[in-house]
Amino acid sequence: AQKVTQAQTEISVVEKEDVTLDCVYETRDTTYYLFWYKQPPSGELVFLIRRNSFDEQNEISGRYSWNFQKSTSSFNFTITASQVVDSAVYFCALSEAQRAGSYQLTFGKGTKLSVIP
Amino acid sequence: DSGVTQTPKHLITATGQRVTLRCSPRSGDLSVYWYQQSLDQGLQFLIQYYNGEERAKGNILERFSAQQFPDLHSELNLSSLELGDSALYFCASSEGGITDTQYFGPGTRLTVL
Numbered sequence: 147a148q149k150v151t152q153a154q155t156e157i158s159v160v161e162k163e164d165v166t167l168d169c170v171y172e173t174r175d176t177t178y179y180l181f182w183y184k185q186p187p188s189g190e191l192v193f194l195i196r197r198n199s200f201d202e203q204n205e206i207s208g209r210y211s212w213n214f215q216k217s218t219s220s221f222n223f224t225i226t227a228s229q230v231v232d233s234a235v236y237f238c239a240l241s242e243a244q245r246a247g248s249y250q251l252t253f254g255k256g257t258k259l260s261v262i263p
Numbered sequence: 264d265s266g267v268t269q270t271p272k273h274l275i276t277a278t279g280q281r282v283t284l285r286c287s288p289r290s291g292d293l294s295v296y297w298y299q300q301s302l303d304q305g306l307q308f309l310i311q312y313y314n315g316e317e318r319a320k321g322n323i324l325e326r327f328s329a330q331q332f333p334d335l336h337s338e339l340n341l342s343s344l345e346l347g348d349s350a351l352y353f354c355a356s357s358e359g360g361i362t363d364t365q366y367f368g369p370g371t372r373l374t375v376l
Contacts, residue, residue: 181364190265191353191367198362237306241365248319249357250296251365253306 148173150240152254159228160262167223167257169238175199178242180214180221181251186234194236197221228261235259266290267356267368275374281342284371288335288356294318295337296357296365297329301350312337313359344375 149172159165171180182194195205197214205212209226225232235258239251266289276282288295297309299322308321312331323329326344331337341348351372355365 179362183367189351189372190369191355193265193364193366196364248311249360249363249365250308250311250319250321251298251306251355252308255305 148175148178148240148242148252150238150252150254152236152238152257154257155255156258156260158260158262161230162227164224164226165228165259167225167236167238167259169221169223169254171219171221171238171240173219173240173242175242178240179249181239181241182212182221182223183237183239183253184234185237185256191237194223225259228259230261230263233259233261265366265368267354267366269352269354269368269371271371272369273372273374275376276344277376278344278346280344280375281340282344282373284339284341284352284354284373286337286339286354286356286368288337288354289366292356292358292366293335294357294359294363295331295335296355297323297337297339298353298355298367299350300353300370301347306353309339341373346375349373349375 151170178199180197184192213222235256238254268287293314309323311319329339351370355367357363357365
């Protein structure tokens, strides 16, 4: 069965510091997708990135970057020069084909990031 | 704004009651997923519909049911409510394939007193 582990429950950083959120996953499928979602204090879930299992290229989007390593089953998320607006709970999630047409997400427990001004 | 709408935003009810949560997917999306977010269980998949048909079930209680209508909106029905059903219920939609991202609605916060 698939599983996503976010070992860091809470992280606090001072504004402008870099921070890395860890995500480790387990799956028996060769085809799967990994996601990061952000849940700000307002409560909605905001999509950040999707990565498929065949693409191990790192990705950078502004201050956000993602490091996908199949060898260690990890999909880590780094925020550079953190800002107060980055304060949120961040979820890593895994999607695999349970059966054709069924791609529900398995979420980690989330990491609560607090950026202190 | 994800394009997914959920109503109501908040719902307060008593134990034993029945409620209906509504979700309208993004335009063009055929698949609707329901998730429950609670403090002890985290975010858990409940059920998925694709173009009106049930596609997958997760950790959904027998007291809960859902359906997707011809216009693709979906409803999640929760009955015989218990205190432990208090949670944030999310609906997500996607086009339906494994390559597709699920976009989430704002959620319905259910409080059972």
